Amino acid sequence: xxxxxxxxxxxxxVIRIEDDFDLEKIAxxxxxxxxxxxxxxxxxxxxxxxxxxxxxxPQDYExxxxxxxxxxxxxxxxxxxxxxxxxxxxIKKKDxxxxxxxxxxxxxxxxxxxxxxxxLITFIISQRKNIxxxxxxxxxxxxxxxxxxxxxxxxxxxxxxxxxxIASLSDEALASCRLGYRDxxxxxxxxxxxxxxxxxxxxxxxxxxxxxVELQKLYGVGIKVAQCVSLFGLxxxxxxxRDVWILRVLDEVYDGGKNYRFDAYAPxxxxxQQYLFEYYRNKNAREVSV
DNA sequence: AGGCAGGCTTTTA
DNA sequence: TAAAAGCCTGCC
Numbered sequence: 154x155x156x157x158x159x160x161x162x163x164x165x166x167v168i169r170i171e172d173d174f175d176l177e178k179i180a181x182x183x184x185x186x187x188x189x190x191x192x193x194x195x196x197x198x199x200x201x202x203x204x205x206x207x208x209x210x211p212q213d214y215e216x217x218x219x220x221x222x223x224x225x226x227x228x229x230x231x232x233x234x235x236x237x238x239x240x241x242x243x244i245k246k247k248d249x250x251x252x253x254x255x256x257x258x259x260x261x262x263x264x265x266x267x268x269x270x271x272x273l274i275t276f277i278i279s280q281r282k283n284i285x286x287x288x289x290x291x292x293x294x295x296x297x298x299x300x301x302x303x304x305x306x307x308x309x310x311x312x313x314x315x316x317x318x319i320a321s322l323s324d325e326a327l328a329s330c331r332l333g334y335r336d337x338x339x340x341x342x343x344x345x346x347x348x349x350x351x352x353x354x355x356x357x358x359x360x361x362x363x364x365x366v367e368l369q370k371l372y373g374v375g376i377k378v379a380q381c382v383s384l385f386g387l388x389x390x391x392x393x394x395r396d397v398w399i400l401r402v403l404d405e406v407y408d409g410g411k412n413y414r415f416d417a418y419a420p421x422x423x424x425x426q427q428y429l430f431e432y433y434r435n436k437n438a439r440e441v442s443v
Numbered sequence: 444a445g446g447c448a449g450g451c452t453t454t455t456a
Numbered sequence: 457t458a459a460a461a462g463c464c465t466g467c468c
Contacts, residue, residue, distance in 0.1 A: 280460090331454085397461070399461085
């Protein structure tokens with residue numbers, strides 16, 4: 154799927170990605186909230202690693218890690234073993250012109266394989282917040298509880314905190330993250346994880362449906378958050394989170410969802426959800442701004 | 444029993 | 457001031 158060539162020392166090299174891959178669209182797609190723009194590229198934290206990546210050609214990207222790190226960490230993270238062009242090709246204009254248009258504009262979006270614990274806390278925090286507010290709150294939690302790291306080039310950043318680290322925060326420290334009523338959900342999730350009531354290694358062995366049931370046992374986790382954790386953290390690509398935007402498009406375009414062909418796009422309904430989400434959110438934003 | 448209204452903290456536009 | 461990648465509680 155991609156070829157690599159080294160262009161220098163210090164673990165900096167260029168990869169060629171020949172599939173759908175658009176950093177800007179992924180960054181704006183509402184699945185990741187810690188990417189930081191840096192010059193003409195992005196800094197991407199994931200577990201204990203920080204990647205700097207920037208586009209240097211139509212299909213070429215410079216990354217600041219070793220080939221081994223890219224293969225073991227970042228290739229799975231970006232889900233580069235899967236062809237999103239092929240998934241997009243399942244959509245026929247005559248069958249669904251709206252989804253076709255959404256996918257055309259959304260070409261380059263991928264479903265990242267993110268850390269499920271981070272996704273759980275992040276999407277608990279996301280409730281009734283817009284994307285800038287989610288970013289701010291998540292970063293506050295990382296600064297309050299996460300380990301401080303220094304990248305090779307001296308950049309300081311914070312890891313996403315573990316359950317232990319979140320549970321050990323004082324009420325005052327957690328309150329300083331300004332999560333509002335969600336802070337009790339976050340603490341409850343951390344304490345449930347410490348008691349072994351939520352274990353992502355066990356969860357990843359379950360079916361998508363069983364995952365949703367287990368996740369919704371957590372205080373403050375409903376169907377929407379459970380679907381997001383399943384899609385973005387457990388990489389169940391058929392998960393279909395219904396947020397306000399998706400409910401809106403299902404209502405306005407698909408007669409409340411009755412005319413949307415979930416069976417036609419299984420097991421990739423989650424990818425289609427991302428196209429529709431971006432399309433409808435941007436469409437609405439354009440209409441508002443005009 | 445399950446569907447629905449009201450409330451919830453804070454930020455953003 | 458309304459809305460924001462919702463969920464919980466209480467009521468019927």
